[in-house]
Amino acid sequence: MFGRGFVRAARSKFVKGFASSARAPAVRRIGALGLAAGLTLAMTSTVALTEGKKTIPHGGLPGTPYERSFIAIKPDGIQRGLIGEIIARFEKKGFKLVALKLITPTPEIAAGHYDDLKDKPFFGGLVNFFSSGPVVAMVWEGSNVIKTGRQMLGATNPAASMPGTIRGDYAIDVGRNVCHGSDGPESAAKEIGFWFSPSELYNWTPADATWKYEKL
Numbered sequence: 354m355f356g357r358g359f360v361r362a363a364r365s366k367f368v369k370g371f372a373s374s375a376r377a378p379a380v381r382r383i384g385a386l387g388l389a390a391g392l393t394l395a396m397t398s399t400v401a402l403t404e405g406k407k408t409i410p411h412g413g414l415p416g417t418p419y420e421r422s423f424i425a426i427k428p429d430g431i432q433r434g435l436i437g438e439i440i441a442r443f444e445k446k447g448f449k450l451v452a453l454k455l456i457t458p459t460p461e462i463a464a465g466h467y468d469d470l471k472d473k474p475f476f477g478g479l480v481n482f483f484s485s486g487p488v489v490a491m492v493w494e495g496s497n498v499i500k501t502g503r504q505m506l507g508a509t510n511p512a513a514s515m516p517g518t519i520r521g522d523y524a525i526d527v528g529r530n531v532c533h534g535s536d537g538p539e540s541a542a543k544e545i546g547f548w549f550s551p552s553e554l555y556n557w558t559p560a561d562a563t564w565k566y567e568k569l
């Protein structure tokens with residue numbers, strides 16, 4: 354479905370599309386403007402080609418390299434300067450960033466996000482905290498990103514999180530555990546839809562994709 358052929362075809366169409374648009378006489382005549390147009394065309398082709406043969410659903414395709422998880426850096430992670438550190442861990446692991454925004458959730462958004470916990474005694478405090486400042490909302494993509502992402506975050510209570518995990522390394526208190534991650538395919542799809550519109554997600558092929566996956 355997303356075989357090596359698909360990636361190769363996408364690449365060669367990208368190269369051909371760019372080369373032919375760069376060779377076109379009109380493009381040569383208008384110089385820099387033409388080059389910009391060519392680049393735009395090439396970039397558009399890449400997006401179209403990546404989506405071409407199979408449209409990746411908004412919530413991702415669990416069980417494939419196109420699985421997606423909603424990961425958020427909570428207000429404490431922002432205040433403590435951990436944005437770069439947390440993003441770097443997901444990048445270095447090899448996952449692909451397909452959406453990102455900085456947003457201060459309203460109490461309604463915070464309550465909607467944690468709706469499944471509305472009967473818990475800590476719900477009020479959780480909503481107040483989560484809506485107390487900006488959060489970094491992201492969607493990361495890759496094989497097993499939901500389960501692996503949760504392992505990278507560590508246990509809910511930092512006291513039980515292993516060293517080497519984000520919460521194990523950077524948090525102490527369960528109410529200040531710096532990051533959120535979807536806990537399963539259903540919650541991932543629900544959370545991605547809750548935080549992002551389809552136009553805010555980007556399908557793209559990293560240049561090193563075949564160095565991360567034996568089979569794509």
Ligand code: RTP
Pocket residue numbers: 470475479508509527528529530532533534535536
């Ligand atoms: P998250 O949704 O934020 O990724 O956290 P999680 O799945 O590991 O844990 P969850 O059960 O979904 O709880 C959401 C957040 O509520 C706070 N919490 N406080 N005082 C408590 O006993 C308690 N339990 C949970 C934590 O901040 C947790 O991340």
Ligand code: MG
Pocket residue numbers: 534536
């Ligand atoms: Mg949770």
